[in-house]
Amino acid sequence: MRMKLIKRPERQKRCGTAVKEAIESFKDDHDILDLLSEHSDFKRVASTHGGEWEGMCPFEDCISDDNACRVWRERDGGAAWCRQCKRRGDSLRWSMMLEDRDPDEPGETSKYLREKGYLAKSLFAKGDDDDDE
Numbered sequence: 001m002r003m004k005l006i007k008r009p010e011r012q013k014r015c016g017t018a019v020k021e022a023i024e025s026f027k028d029d030h031d032i033l034d035l036l037s038e039h040s041d042f043k044r045v046a047s048t049h050g051g052e053w054e055g056m057c058p059f060e061d062c063i064s065d066d067n068a069c070r071v072w073r074e075r076d077g078g079a080a081w082c083r084q085c086k087r088r089g090d091s092l093r094w095s096m097m098l099e100d101r102d103p104d105e106p107g108e109t110s111k112y113l114r115e116k117g118y119l120a121k122s123l124f125a126k127g128d129d130d131d132d133e
């Protein structure tokens, strides 16, 4: 008996949406300040953008002083920037970097989200990685 081939033209689009949703729910679950505070101490220095904090960069390879790293809890859904090593991004990027993953490598973000359970494994077949953002 022959198997019928089912075409799925909407697949690509659906994957992109799923990745975006996964990124948003990861960011909802991971507060940027809580995340970085696990590695370094931050103190509140301003109340703009839902509060601004500064502290030492959480990366050991970064020779930073104790106010090089800035955290804005609500700007763009939470962001941090280190003026010493220039690492920057939202809680997803920092989370990946802290686990020694490269958020700029194609497919790496969706792979990471999949490992963390934010993205259904079945959404992606082999070689079908979405390097969206």
Ligand SMILES: [Zn+2]
Binding pocket: 057, 058, 059, 062, 063, 064, 068, 069, 082, 083, 084, 085, 086, 087
């Ligand atoms: Zn740094």
